[in-house]
Amino acid sequence: KSKTIDNLVAIASQFDVEGQIVEIQAFGNGNINDTFLVTLRNSTQKHVILQRINTHVFHQPELVMQNVRVFTDHATQRLQDWSSDRRWEIPSVILTQDNREYWMNAEGAFWRAISFIEAAQSFDTITDCDRAREAGYALGTFHNLISDLPPEKLAVTLEGFHITPRYLQQYDAALAKHDKSKSPEIDFCLQFIQTRRNWVSVLEDAKISGELPLRLMHGDPKVNNVLFDTNTGRAVSVIDLDTLMPGLIHYDIGDCLRSSCNSLGEETQQWQEVRFETELAQSILQGYISQAKNFLTEKDYEYIYDSIRLLAFELGLRFFTDYLVGNVHFSKVKYAEHNLVRALVQFQLTQSIETQQSPICAIVRDLKQGLK
């Protein structure tokens, strides 16, 4: 144990941090990277975040860090001209002693240090409309800060990320190899995907036709990547910038809503009970649009409903494909059918979104109307 701590201290010491390291402990609920909180003494920064990047997911971590740097430099600049008295913070990259954005040890592990956002906390679920509005505000602010940063300034670090037709191709390939063992649940999934095949390219088609422009996106705007002020409860930062890359902001909008408006969560076993909570969606969109109204186009509003429906469907499709191939991508499974149940949760959510198409579209319309 103490050897691990010594190692971590040695790693943290590679970075340009002031003062003495008092403590290093595992931190947060992330499930991609290994995250540690470093506590410092005699330093203006009381804490810094030390992370080992998951290189099974990110094959070019140096490009990830380059993206993060381009973003933080740009957003920090924009924030200086901001005419808002609200607290908003952008995590910054702490360089190594020799001015690099990361440190690679002898075993090839890839480490970085990031400034810690003090007096803030993250949550795994959204329980009320106030927090929902703040989560939407956070995503809107994030998009707003980069709305004038050309997407080509950032590298694509995950090829095919959120390109739903590609996930459908992978599904077809998996199905061709699968022994087709049958169960009512498997049949439900097969049927569910079959009846929606022709619609899965809805966002990609809009991208190709130019109806939706290529922009920068966060890529993982789940609620636990938003930090809320511990005293006021208001959103103060969006963190976890690894998947920041060119894409559609609709991937973010859809992913934020599908993950936030399901109070039973992605991991529930009671998939039949899952529903999309439209009241929460209304608050999220209200917060989002309050910050995004200056760059959203008519077409952007038109595709919001599809983006929510598609991102829920896409995740279900990915879970189901992974179940068919034996849990390769979502490899952290607790039981054999885990990814099947995860797929059922997302498909149930998709269905609930579909049955509420009218109220969801009415919410978007009313919010847009309210701006006039």
Ligand code: ADP
């Ligand atoms: P993952 O990709 O594994 O989700 P994150 O970057 O989201 O990793 O970090 C995991 C958790 O650590 C976050 O949910 C948050 O609680 C905490 N955290 C990460 N970075 C910061 C930061 N700069 N300030 C405060 N807390 C942070």
Ligand code: MG
């Ligand atoms: Mg995270």
Ligand code: MG
């Ligand atoms: Mg992450």
